[in-house]
Every structure is written in C-alpha cells, then in structure tokens.
Amino acid sequence: xxPPSTLPPWLRVAIGAQCGLLIGMGLGRFSYTPMxxxxxxxxxxxxxxAGYVGAINLGGYLLGGLAVPWxxxxxxxxxxxxxAICLSVLCLLASIVPGGFLWLAFWRGLIGxxxxxxxxxxxxxxxxxAPTGRTGIxxxxxxxxxxxxxxxxxxxxPWLLALGEIWAWTGTAAIGMAALVVxxxxxxxxxxxxxxxxxxxxxxxGSARGDGLRLVLAQGLFAVGLVPHSIYxxxxxxxxxxxxxxxxxxxxxxxxxxxIAGTLVWGRIGDRIGFRPSLIxxxxxxxxGAVLPVLVTAAPAILLSSLLVGAQPGLTAIIASQAxxxxxxxxxxxxxxxxxxxxxxxxxxxxxALVALFNATGSYLAVFGAGGLAFAAGAVLVAxxxxxx
Numbered sequence: 001x002x003p004p005s006t007l008p009p010w011l012r013v014a015i016g017a018q019c020g021l022l023i024g025m026g027l028g029r030f031s032y033t034p035m036x037x038x039x040x041x042x043x044x045x046x047x048x049x050a051g052y053v054g055a056i057n058l059g060g061y062l063l064g065g066l067a068v069p070w071x072x073x074x075x076x077x078x079x080x081x082x083x084a085i086c087l088s089v090l091c092l093l094a095s096i097v098p099g100g101f102l103w104l105a106f107w108r109g110l111i112g113x114x115x116x117x118x119x120x121x122x123x124x125x126x127x128x129x130a131p132t133g134r135t136g137i138x139x140x141x142x143x144x145x146x147x148x149x150x151x152x153x154x155x156x157x158p159w160l161l162a163l164g165e166i167w168a169w170t171g172t173a174a175i176g177m178a179a180l181v182v183x184x185x186x187x188x189x190x191x192x193x194x195x196x197x198x199x200x201x202x203x204x205x206g207s208a209r210g211d212g213l214r215l216v217l218a219q220g221l222f223a224v225g226l227v228p229h230s231i232y233x234x235x236x237x238x239x240x241x242x243x244x245x246x247x248x249x250x251x252x253x254x255x256x257x258x259x260i261a262g263t264l265v266w267g268r269i270g271d272r273i274g275f276r277p278s279l280i281x282x283x284x285x286x287x288x289g290a291v292l293p294v295l296v297t298a299a300p301a302i303l304l305s306s307l308l309v310g311a312q313p314g315l316t317a318i319i320a321s322q323a324x325x326x327x328x329x330x331x332x333x334x335x336x337x338x339x340x341x342x343x344x345x346x347x348x349x350x351x352x353a354l355v356a357l358f359n360a361t362g363s364y365l366a367v368f369g370a371g372g373l374a375f376a377a378g379a380v381l382v383a384x385x386x387x388x389x
Contacts, residue, residue, distance in 0.1 A: 009194040010129040014138045016186030017122035018145035020081065023176045023183065024088040024115030026149015026256075029057055031172045032108065033230055034154055034252045037238045037245060038161045038168070049101045051355035054231040056105045058223075058351040060112025062344025067113070068120050068337055077121040078192045084117040085183045092173040096166055120340050124333040125195045127324035133271060135321045140267025143313035147259025149175070150310075154252035158245060200333075211326045211385050212335050215319060218381040220342040222283075222315060224350035225290055225374035228367045229255075229309045231355070236364050241297055251302060255310035262311020266318055275322040276385045282315045283379035291372035294365045322385070350374070 007015075032054060039045045045053065064084075071080050091111035095104060123142060130138035152175050160168040187195070233255070237248035270278040289308025292301050323339060324332045358367050 009190040010126075010131060010134070010138060011141070012186050012189075012191035013129050013195060014126050014141040016081070016183055016191055017118070017126050017142035018148075019179045019183035019186060020085045020088075020118040020122050020145065021115070021142060022145035022149040022179045023085055023092070024111060024118045026146045026259075027092060027153055027172050027176050028088055028108075028111040028115055028149075030146070030150045030230060030256075031153035031157065032057070034157050034234045034249050035161065035165070035168060036231070036235050037248075038165060040235075042165060044098070044165060045101055045104070048355075048359055051231060051359065052352075053101070053105050053108055055348070055351035055355050057108040057112040058227070058344070058347030060109035061116045062341065062348050064113035064116025065120060065337060065341040065344045068117060071117065076196050077125065077198075078187055078195050080117055081121050081125075081187050081195075082184060084114040084121075085180060085187075087111070087114045088118070089173070089176045089180050092169075092176045096169040096173060098166065116340055116344060120333070120337050123320050124336045125198060127320055127332055127336075128198045129194050135324055136267040136269075136271035136275070136318065137264070138267075139317040139320045140263045140270075140314065143263045143267075143317045144260045145179075146313045147256050147261075147263055147310070149179075149256070150259050151253060151256030154249060154256050158249040161245070198333075212323075212338070214381050214385055215323055215326065215335070216338050216342045218279075218283075218378045219319060219339040220346035221374045221378040221381065222286075222312075222319075223343040223346035224354075225286060225371040225378065226309075226312060227347065227351050227354050228290065228364075228371040229305075231351075232358065232364065232367060233306075233309075236293070236368075237302065240364050241302075251306045254303070254306045258307045258310030259313050262307070263313040263317055266311065266314025267321075270318040270321055275318050275325060276382060278318050279315070279322060279382040279385075280379050282311075282318060283375050283382060286312060286315065287372045287375035287379065290368055290375055294368045319382075 036050050040047055040050050088111050091107045091114065094107040097103065123139060126138050126142045127135055153172055156171050157168050160171045234248045234252055237243040237251060238245055266278060266282055285308050289305045293305040320336065323335050327335055354367050354370060357370070
C-alpha cells in the first residue's frame with residue numbers, strides 16, 4: 001500500500017472530491033431511494049410527500065449552484081469545500097430525528113445545497129490539477145464516491161430498515177462521518193495548496209461558447225433523465241412488479257456497484273478514444289437503461305437497467321473532462337458552474353414535473369419513458385460538439 005504522504009497532490013484532490021461526493025450525493029441523495037417504500041408503508045410520508053422530499057433535495061442543488069460566486073467572494077474554495085462536507089454530515093445526522101415531512105424536507109433540501117458546492121468546487125479542482133492524459137481517470141476517481149455511497153447504503157439499508165427507520169438513518173450518518181475524516185485529511189496540506197493556486201475562471205467563454213452551450217443543455221437533459229431511477233426505481237420494483245424489498249434493494253446494491261465500476265470504465269474509455277464519442281455512447285446506453293425495464297419486465301432486463309443507469313456517474317466524469325478540454329488550459333469553473341446550474345434547474349423543473357406526472361397518472365411507463373427521451377436528446381446534442389485539441 002502506498003503511504004498517504006507519497007500521493008501526488010492531484011490524486012489527493014480527487015480523493016477529497018470523492019469523499020465529498022460520497023457524503024453529499026451518494027448518501028445525501030441516493031440513499032433516500034431504497035428507503036421510499038419503507039417510509040410510505042410505515043406512514044412516515046405519504047406517496048406524494050415521498051416524491052416531493054426527493055424533488056426538494058434536487059431543488060436545493062440549484063440554490064447551491066447559484067450561491068457559489070457569492071461564497072467565493074468571502075473565502076477560498078477549500079474553506080467552502082470543508083464547510084459543505086461538514087454540513088452534509090450534519091444533515092444526515094438531523095435526518096435521524098423523526099420530525100415528519102417538513103423536518104425531513106428541510107434537511108434534504110439543505111444537503112442538496114451543500115452537494116452543489118462540493119460538485120462545482122471539487123470537480124473543477126480535480127480537472128484543473130490532473131496531469132495531461134489523466135483527466136478522465138481523475139474525474140472518474142472523484143465520481144466513484146457517488147457509487148460508493150450508493151453501494152454502502154444499499155448493502156446496509158435493507159438490514160437496518162428491518163430494525164426500524166431510525167436505525168437506517170443512523171447507519172447512513174455513520175458512513176458519512178467515517179468519510180468525513182478522510183475528506184478533511186484530503187482537503188489539507190498539499191492538496192489544499194494546489195487547489196488554492198488554481199487561477200480564476202475567464203470572464204467569458206470566448207470561442208468555447210458554442211460547445212459550452214451544448215454541454216450546459218446536455219447536462220440538463222442528463223439530470224431530467226436520471227430523475228425516474230433516482231426516485232422511483234426501488235419503488236417500481238416493489239409496488240409495480242411485486243418484488244420483495246430485499247430483492248429490490250439488491251438491485252440498488254448492483255446500481256451502486258455499477259456506479260463505481262462503470263465510472264472508472266467510462267473515464268478510462270474517455271482518455272483512450274476521446275470524450276465526444278464516449279459521451280454519445282454513454283448517453284445512448286442510459287437511454288436504453290431508462291426505458292427497457294418498463295417495456296420488458298423480465299429479470300435480465302431489470303438487471304441490465306441497474307447496470308446501465310447505475311454507471312451514470314461515468315457520464316458526468318466524461319462531460320466534466322470535456323468541459324476542461326473546451327476551456328483549454330484555463331479553469332473550467334465558470335463553465336462547470338453553468339453546467340451544474342443546468343442540472344439544478346432541470347432537476348427542479350423535471351423533478352417536480354415527473355413527480356406530478358406520476359401522481360396524476362400512476363404510470364411508471366410515462367415517467368421512465370420521459371427519462372429515456374431526455375437521455376436520447378442529450379446524445380443528439382453532444383454529437384454536435386466541435387471538440388478542441
């Protein structure tokens with residue numbers, strides 16, 4: 001094992017972003033999905049309230065993205081990264097308290113704000129510090145935190161839910177506190193110095209405006225496409241297909257494992273064949289994964305959907321690398337912030353719209369079909385990228 005002191009600063013930056021995303025997104029967002037059936041069945045939340053708690057978390061993401069410039073005028077990025085990661089753990093701890101819909105919605109919304117800060121400042125630090133030829137694998141390393149959070153929560157939650165909801169929330173918070181220790185170590189010493197030395201982003205996108213706009217819109221479509229699985233996947237398997245909670249939870253474990261392995265695979269593919277063709281391929285694979293399980297309900301189709309959509313952090317790793325490529329040697333923070341805001345806006349509008357669509361129709365086909373169309377439209381957009389050496 002390599003002693004921590006010998007890790008290059010860029011890898012330590014990637015580990016810091018990885019732990020932040022594990023806490024804020026892997027646990028803060030995706031650990032909620034396998035808990036939805038239990039929360040509804042116990043009466044803690046109604047069916048509509050469960051959907052809206054998920055949508056409020058997505059809306060908080062937009063607010064966090066809007067707040068970043070204001071935050072950076074008051075302190076440097078490392079200060080805010082540490083603060084956002086600590087706030088995320090506090091939100092996980094607060095979720096243990098059985099305070100009902102408004103209490104849970106408040107804390108899930110707050111962790112949405114925190115994870116946007118982690119996403120913008122953490123990933124822009126990773127791409128700015130990664131050496132040539134390592135951008136894809138560096139961003140993929142960071143995004144494996146999302147999959148690790150999903151996997152750890154999914155593996156433990158079915159057992160903890162059998163003991164009670166409070167135990168499930170407590171277990172999630174315990175994982176977050178362990179990751180917090182590593183995150184605070186990573187965002188200190190050489191990594192903190194390197195991150196603080198990143199130059200400010202350009203005032204305008206200049207010649208990158210055309211490709212930049214495509215990336216912003218493609219990110220928004222990605223966010224809309226991901227809503228059905230992030231809110232309704234386990235619920236669909238349990239209440240529509242009649243799967244047991246344990247069997248559906250196992251699919252969420254697989255979803256998390258795919259997020260780790262798929263992210264590294266897509267990141268490596270991006271470094272080898274180029275980010276634009278990789279983006280087209282991953283958007284099309286996500287479109288297939290979104291619509292397949294509501295058209296074919298056999299177990300192999302469900303398994304394939306968990307694998308394809310579970311690998312979704314790989315798209316974000318590649319598209320972040322493409323954003324850095326578009327901006328050239330300068331910082332991509334400005335473009336990346338717009339891309340994160342696009343995700344937040346799309347999640348806010350798409351999240352509420354798809355929850356409302358499901359509440360009105362009760363149709364999983366309509367919701368998952370809309371997600372697949374969004375992914376397919378994203379593939380069309382990125383196919384038009386001009387690229388940049």
